[in-house]
Amino acid sequence: MADQLLDAKGLNCPLPILRTKKALKDMAIGDVLTVQATDPGAVKDFEAFCRTTGNELVDSSNANGEYHFRIRRKQWMKKSGHEPDAAAPRAAVNHWHACGAAWIATGHERTERRSHVLRGLARG
Numbered sequence: 001m002a003d004q005l006l007d008a009k010g011l012n013c014p015l016p017i018l019r020t021k022k023a024l025k026d027m028a029i030g031d032v033l034t035v036q037a038t039d040p041g042a043v044k045d046f047e048a049f050c051r052t053t054g055n056e057l058v059d060s061s062n063a064n065g066e067y068h069f070r071i072r073r074k075q076w077m078k079k080s081g082h083e084p085d086a087a088a089p090r091a092a093v094n095h096w097h098a099c100g101a102a103w104i105a106t107g108h109e110r111t112e113r114r115s116h117v118l119r120g121l122a123r124g
Helices: 015-025 042-053 090-099 114-123
Strands: 004-008 032-037 056-063 066-072
Touching: 004 015, 015 032, 015 042, 032 042, 042 056, 042 066
Parallel strands: 004 032
Antiparallel strands: 032 066, 056 066
16 A cells, blocks of 8 residues: 655645545555645535545644645545445535536536536526
8 A cells, every 4th residue: 555645735625626536546445645735625625525435534634724634545436437425415515516616426527617506596
């Protein structure tokens, strides 16, 4: 098992999550990815991401505005086919959708513009 480091400092939601997802796909099952981020929203994002994808959030810490997350890759996150977690919290999906960039709960990335999302909400 090999640990890897992902520097996501200076990136805002949802980029740290998207880069983490991409990095985890290229890792072996059981490997640990350490993510460094500066976005305060990353704490909730990574908790929801791990709960949704089935990856294990080994630990997280905050020192001087820099957040560190250690994530252990789980087996089902394969390049061929994804299984969504049926118990994924709707709030996490809404958060990513509201950011207008990615909806990760199903394991498939879809990009949508924020204006499109807001127009849809305005129409009711």
